[in-house]
Amino acid sequence: MDVSWVEVDPASDFPLNNLPWGVFSPAAAPASGGAPRIGVALGDWVVDVAALAAGLPGALPDVAVAALGAPTLNPLMALGQPAWRATRAALQALLRSRDAAGDKPVNDALHDNAALRDAVLHRRSDVTMHLPATIGDYTDFYSSRAHATNVGTMFRGPDNALMPNWLHLPVGYHGRASSVVVSGTPVRRPVGQVAPAGEGDGGPSLQPCRLLDFELEAAVFVGGPGNPLGEPIAIDDASDALFGVVLMNDWSARDVQKWEYVPLGPFTAKSFATTISPWVVSLDALAPFRVTAPPQDDPSPLPYLVPAGGRTVLDVSLSVGIRGESMAAPATVTESNMRHLYWTFEQQVAHHTVTGCNLRPGDLLATGTISGEGQRARGSLLELSWKGTKEVDLGGGVTRKFLRDGDEVFMGGYCQGDGYRVGFGDCRGVVTPARKV
Incomplete structure (x- = not known):
């Protein structure tokens, strides 16, 4: 079982093992103007993946960065399984809790940046969810x-x-x-x-x-x-x-x-x-x-x-x-x-x-x-x-x-x-x- 430094109730649908994809609008988002954006769910939070990619250049796979800035999941879906898997693994590394020795996060780039954390994490109860993709058929x-x-x-x-x-x-x-x-x-x-x-x-x-x-x-x-x-x-x-x-x-x-x-x-x-x-x-x-x-x-x-x-x-x-x-x-x-x-x-x-x-x-x-x-x-x-x-x-x-x-x-x-x-x-x-x- 993966554990995140973001607190997650054991009964939650959305532990670090999950990180499901969705499209949401933040309650207040001056930078995005409230436009729909891609996120993943983690406990009671939504992780703004586009804001994370912008705030930590190189932290997510280059092949996925442009797709993660889209207002639907279609461009990400089109990339194929290797890109999906690499992006999910990178997100888990950024959000995973402290290592076995308990002295530091596996990756502290997000954990130790309070301003970026505030920009990236939105309470799920405060966001508006949208259809995750444009459904062609x-x-x-x-x-x-x-x-x-x-x-x-x-x-x-x-x-x-x-x-x-x-x-x-x-x-x-x-x-x-x-x-x-x-x-x-x-x-x-x-x-x-x-x-x-x-x-x-x-x-x-x-x-x-x-x-x-x-x-x-x-x-x-x-x-x-x-x-x-x-x-x-x-x-x-x-x-x-x-x-x-x-x-x-x-x-x-x-x-x-x-x-x-x-x-x-x-x-x-x-x-x-x-x-x-x-x-x-x-x-x-x-x-x-x-x-x-x-x-x-x-x-x-x-x-x-x-x-x-x-x-x-x-x-x-x-x-x-x-x-x-x-x-x-x-x-x-x-x-x-x-x-x-x-x-x-x-x-x-x-x-x-x-x-x-x-x-x-x-x-x-x-x-x-x-x-x-x-x-x-x-x-x-x-x-x-x-x-x-x-x-x-x-x-x-x-x-x-x-x-x-x-x-x-x-x-x-x-x-x-x-x-x-x-x-x-x-x-x-x-x-x-x-x-x-």
């Missing part, structure tokens, strides 16, 4: 076998729960990048076209969504230079294209989705809002928490989806809480884990590009809803309420089948190490009323 996959089985069982019965292709490839659809928003952004209840209530009730109607749902997901930002159009990324090279991971709430209008998704899949039922956490956790920070992925031997995928070293997933504990307007605190309704993913991030990249599709830095690839075995591990209200046939208990006599106006949804996730955790921070959003129809 967003693809949502369907990678949890338990979720796909639950949904298929609801609508087609247990004998036909999984579609014939599901065990052969990572199913996905292209989402709407323009409506991906950062944690804390209010989410307006969508208005959409829904099917008539029953036979003889006439045609469809335009109305506020009545079956508004959350979906517990994770997503990975693509990095590196990208692949040329027509050239796929091989499964054994896919990890080099993964910059870092965020939590995601893929808000879903289930009644709109039911009417519109045949035959081409989700459209307006998904494109009104998708919330992501503001901090991007690197694959290096998550590396100690890799575990063997669920087996894929019945059937085995085609060779382009089989890595030489075996498949791994991340052991990340996930939770979802809902706080209604009358509730003092959120009630936890879901406890799941990323280790339940059947299709890995690397397999998603390999399949996404197999036909020659070109990925670019800042593209976002999501897992789809992450559900595990058992009711408590279900990652959506559609599953928790079993298509609205059961009440979900929030405590104190409060129940839900789907989300109501004023409900705030909280998602969290972390890996537990020995005396520390590597986490993602909040991914949250509150539901506001629909526009008048």
